[in-house]
Amino acid sequence: MIDEKELIKVLQKKNLDKYSNEIMEDLTCLVRKALNSKIKEIKNKQRIIYNDDAKIHFNAKEILSSKELDSLPSWVSDHIETAQIVGKSKKVIQISNGKKYHLSNRLNDLAGGEWTYFLNSVISTRYPTSGEESYAHHIRKIHPSPKPPQLMEDIIKFFTKENEIVFDYFMGVGGTLLGASLCNRRAIGIDLSEKYINTYKDASKYLELNEQKTICANSIEFLTDKKKLNYELKDEEISLILIDPPYGDMLSRPKTGEAVKKGKDTSPTPFTSSTDDLGNMEWIDFLKIFHKSIVNSMFHLKQKGHIVIFIKDLQPKDKELNLLHADIIYRLNKIKNLQYIGTKIWADQSVNLYPYGYPFSYVSNQVHQYIMIFRKE
Numbered sequence: 001m002i003d004e005k006e007l008i009k010v011l012q013k014k015n016l017d018k019y020s021n022e023i024m025e026d027l028t029c030l031v032r033k034a035l036n037s038k039i040k041e042i043k044n045k046q047r048i049i050y051n052d053d054a055k056i057h058f059n060a061k062e063i064l065s066s067k068e069l070d071s072l073p074s075w076v077s078d079h080i081e082t083a084q085i086v087g088k089s090k091k092v093i094q095i096s097n098g099k100k101y102h103l104s105n106r107l108n109d110l111a112g113g114e115w116t117y118f119l120n121s122v123i124s125t126r127y128p129t130s131g132e133e134s135y136a137h138h139i140r141k142i143h144p145s146p147k148p149p150q151l152m153e154d155i156i157k158f159f160t161k162e163n164e165i166v167f168d169y170f171m172g173v174g175g176t177l178l179g180a181s182l183c184n185r186r187a188i189g190i191d192l193s194e195k196y197i198n199t200y201k202d203a204s205k206y207l208e209l210n211e212q213k214t215i216c217a218n219s220i221e222f223l224t225d226k227k228k229l230n231y232e233l234k235d236e237e238i239s240l241i242l243i244d245p246p247y248g249d250m251l252s253r254p255k256t257g258e259a260v261k262k263g264k265d266t267s268p269t270p271f272t273s274s275t276d277d278l279g280n281m282e283w284i285d286f287l288k289i290f291h292k293s294i295v296n297s298m299f300h301l302k303q304k305g306h307i308v309i310f311i312k313d314l315q316p317k318d319k320e321l322n323l324l325h326a327d328i329i330y331r332l333n334k335i336k337n338l339q340y341i342g343t344k345i346w347a348d349q350s351v352n353l354y355p356y357g358y359p360f361s362y363v364s365n366q367v368h369q370y371i372m373i374f375r376k377e
């Protein structure tokens with residue numbers, strides 16, 4: 001299944017040909033696993049199509065009202081000529097490749113299988129940081145913690161429909177805004193730093209994506225005046241608030257651990273030097289101000305709209321637990337009309353592991369972040 005000669009050529013170039021047997025065995029095992037899972041997936045698809053064939057079918061174009069036709073996601077309407085309504089309930093539309101969409105879906109444009117896939121409580125990724133698949137990481141990396149646009153796109157696609165509005169008031173170099181452009185949503189971003197906003201614009205140009213609306217401001221202050229965001233929204237409402245706030249004052253503390261051991265520069269790398277920067281605040285102050293920003297931004301969120309927040313815990317220290325995510329859930333769940341509905345864990349497998357604590361004690365490599373999900377009731 002794998003061309004051994006090709007593999008040896010590649011390994012020779014890297015002076016690794018003595019490992020060819022070991023690598024060949026591993027690759028064969030991986031390919032076999034991938035093949036088996038693909039075969040299962042295709043058989044499953046065939047079974048679903050076969051089962052549906054046995055059910056009642058109607059021509060979708062004939063049976064749906066013009067309002068229903070207008071509200072279909074583009075991946076369905078692009079195939080409307082051959083699309084079928086399947087089953088007695090007349091609520092499911094199927095296109096020729098077997099993909100199905102539920103006509104009562106008010107949340108997103110996903111097919112049933114895609115919906116289920118997103119419900120996994122863990123997302124484990126290894127997004128490339130170079131080449132085309134890195135989404136201009138070489139431009140965005142001036143920021144200490146840029147989010148991968150592909151990850152943000154997946155979240156946006158679950159919590160919104162095409163053309164709806166996403167709001168990120170800690171936009172940095174625009175992981176959320178790029179993600180929104182990738183899936184044809186509109187977005188508004190705010191950051192304190194003009195440098196980060198300009199970097200987002202450069203990345204957007206480089207990727208030839210639609211540039212989203214950006215505002216350079218202290219978002220906490222901006223949100224206290226409802227008229228300001230109303231003006232930008234022009235009577236529309238936000239469907240998703242997707243934010244990745246500073247993780248307490250983690251970056252504004254001197255570095256410890258591996259940096260110290262390797263004699264590297266241990267000076268802090270805060271996002272900005274501004275006292276308005278939530279990354280330069282004590283955790284207790286952060287919680288208060290962050291809470292206020294959520295209450296103010298919720299005013300512009302549609303009913304049943306979602307707030308999705310990224311956060312990373314700090315290492316426990318003495319008797320301090322430093323469970324930042326738990327503090328936020330506890331605090332925000334007290335807000336009237338806001339309901340905490342669950343968490344996803346993002347495991348970023350591209351993070352390097354270090355032998356922290358070796359050879360004395362356990363200190364975890366925190367490669368995961370919490371994606372906390374709230375809904376406006």
Ligand SMILES: C[S@@+](CC[C@H](N)C(=O)[O-])C[C@H]1O[C@@H](n2cnc3c(N)ncnc32)[C@H](O)[C@@H]1O
Binds near residue numbers: 190196
């Ligand atoms: C964790 S980063 C967000 C990174 C972003 N998700 C990305 O993909 O680049 C947090 C951002 O919040 C910004 N920030 C901190 N306090 C702020 C405030 N009061 N108003 C607006 N932006 C703020 C920082 O400048 C920083 O870029």
